[in-house]
Amino acid sequence: MSRLSHLWRNLRHRDRVERDLDDELKATLELLIDEKIAAGADPVEARRRAMIELNRIEPIKEQVRDIRAGILIDTLNQDVKYAVRHMRRAPGFAAAAILTLAFGIGANTAMFTMLNAIVLKRLPIAEADQLLAIVPINSRGTNRTTPMSAVAELRDGPLDHFCAYLGGLVLPVLANNTPLQTSTTFVTSECFSAFGIAPILGRGLTETDAPILGAGAPVAVISHRLWTTTYNSDRSVLGQSMLVNNVPVTIIGVLPKGFIGLEIDTGVDIFTPFDAVLPAARGRRQRASYLLGRLRPGVTIEAATAEIEARWPAVLEAVLPANMAPTERTQLMDSKPRLMSLGTGVSRLRERYSQPLMLILGLTGLLLILACINLGGLLLSRLNARSAELAVRLALGGSRLRIAQQMLVENGMLSLAGALLAMPVAYFTAATLASFMPPINVPYTISFVPDARVFALTTAVAITVGILMSALPVWFATRRSTAAAIRWDRTIVGTTGWWGRGLLVSQVSLAIVMLVNASLLSRSLYLLNTGDLGIRPDNLLTVKTWSLPRGTVYGRADRDGYYPPLVEKVRALPGVTAVALASSSPRLSTTSAGSPVAWKGDAYDNLTANGFDSISPAYFDTMGIQLLAGRDVSWQDTMKTIPVAVVSESLARALQRDGDVVGRSFTMRTLPTDLEFQIVGVVSDATHGDPRNSHTRAIYRPILQVGPASSLNPNIIIQTTDARSAASGVRQILSDFGRDYAQEIISVNDLLARAPSTERMSATVAGAVSAMAVLLALIGVHGALAYSVARRTREIGVRLAIGAAPAAAARSIMREGIVVCTLGVALGLPLATVAARSLRSLMFGISENDPATFAAAAAGFLLLGVVAGLAPARRAAAVDPVIALRAE
């Protein structure tokens, strides 16, 4: 549009336009003078007279300027004023439209905020996407961790800054005399250059500090966040000592702000060399979670993968210990190395929540479309009401473009208001969603506050919405012939029109898709929450303990003299009926792939055990798990006696068909060395929180036989009728013992309620979104019917006047509502089936084609058709022919 380009020029090149005008007027003055001289005046007189003639140069400029900048702004201004006036005249419509948009846009913004935070955000390093890790994947698709000495073998390979990284260990830390719960990561010297960051204070880790082979020096580089929070940004932090896993390490550097390692959920605050604070495993090197680096210049990712793949067997040959079982060696040798970008870091949240988040984003997207359709329909109705006005404007020479512009402005204002209101909606929705994420040892660092990218998206959505919801009405307004539109007001109109009806049907079918899926998800959630867990969670408290920083070193030392008396003391508290210790119980979810197990002497095959808990005696009694055969563990099972284990029924049956396994020994593959156990008992299956894994193949081992590698503090599980006094009692007892403190005390039922968090989140959001969808559909249908009655008042009046029964009028309105809903249901149910199929993985105990759910939703929408029609039908029946016809 040339008018726009003029405006652009005028705003952009203000100076030039101004100068141009100046020049023009000056030139005119000169021309005028020339003219006067040619007519015989002397130059001085000519100039004087010309000046008089042009003496109001400034006012002229002023007028020209107004015209230049003004035209578009003028019309926009008019449009805005006009729109405001219109909204004032129909405040209900404006409010409904703005609210609808606020929820539609707000929900989408919130979802995108979450997606952005969890899935899309890059690590705060340069060219994050080019940070690559070698991930060995074997034929079964599981990735195997590699001994970190593979780094030494592949150092001259295609990856530059090649290094080993073992992240996110939660070790007890005492920094600046403050006990901390934070993550420690082991790195080799090249890691910081692989990340492309350098310490802002002090130095990084040198080859001598953090070698690939051999023990590292007791030094640490800390995160900016730890430096500011714990050391108050004190520059004298360098050279200070802190305790990590009770080993004194010297702080040698502080990393730049924002960098918290690869583990973006919680972040890492302390980077130390391998083997500096955690003893090296006997005879074998530590494993690394990632072997990472960046491509050397000029090397393509394909070439790099090919080279690593070619060298992989030789590398494994060199780093795998000679005494490894042949079958296991074959399995490892079978693995193929793949290069994977670590640009977005590592996130357990992402693994767990991307799918439900995508799903919810889809739902909220549908809601937004529905909102647009709804508003489009409302606008269409309003347009019909205004058709006379528009027709008059067209007849009087108003351009179609001008009318379209005005409607765009009107709808643009609505969507802008909606977008503004959407901000708080988005904020609260994101906060609510974030509260569904279960806390783990270290608080989350991911921020769910909308950022610039999110705002840009919201704005884009708002603009798109404005255009979308204007498109149809504008098309109509400019298409319809003037004559037809003027006549419109005078004719008797039958229905809402096919377009309006089509919009209503699509609204209803979208809403039913959402309702069906939300119902399926909430039914699943209910079944998950009420499913059989194999334990009795009532009256159970779990106390999460954590070492006091100066407590005893982790490991076996003196455990025999610590745990039995601790349990005894707690057992003696009033109201307490049973007490036990367990390393990780009840589990929030069993996500671990499990470790291979086999009868002693046999080769490992596909059998894995996926639960591995260390427990105290009486654990099974406390949890309500039944002992099926053999005996419970006892305090007499210590490091001095033969390692024993109790297995779950599922594991027993997997090892041997008849499940008679007591007394036999099996081995389990772990790092650094395989473990061997004699089975002393078999217990009933328990799920520890997720009814979907009702047959966990679990191994329970006596807590006093746990070696130093398992350094987790156990949870104390208390069966009591008096939770409050037990909580304060156990805190007191722990503090008397002086080693641990209670980090969190929570009832097992509360803990379990947290467990199906993805399902809970999906079900809650889907429920809320579908409720909004149903409400929108109801508003849409009701609005259309009410409008239809208003339009047909004259027709109904005529009919009543010539003897029709009022009930007939009401019936025809009701029929329209029911027809629309029936069509919507007929169209929506097949769509819902398709959508439900994609949600299968989130469902539990219910088929995605559950007939009851579908039938209920269908019935619900037919009822909605009836409900939506009630008030309009009553109004139709109450039309007074006299009044209706008087309007004519």
Place this chain on the structure above:
Amino acid sequence: MAESRATVLQGTLDLLILKALSAGELHGLGVSRRIEQITRGTFSVQPGSLFPALHRLEEAGALSSSWQPSENNRRAKFYALTKTGRRRLGDETAQWQRVSMAIGHALES
């Protein structure tokens, strides 16, 4: 009634400017002189109304402008009719003739 006369004049002025430029491009003063000439001195357009009108027409796309040397070799801004301008001249001429005819009939009846 000053206001209504102003609007009538404005409409007429646009028409006159378009007509003045229909024979070829002119600078601002030239437009003014040409109007005087073709209306046989009935209308003398003051710069205060001429320049805003020229710019308004240019803004509306009826005129285009360029800097060129004038007849006595001074730099001046010349205006020319665009396609839109030509069409507008035709429309407005027809409109004007209808109106003037109607008014004429009305006055004669």
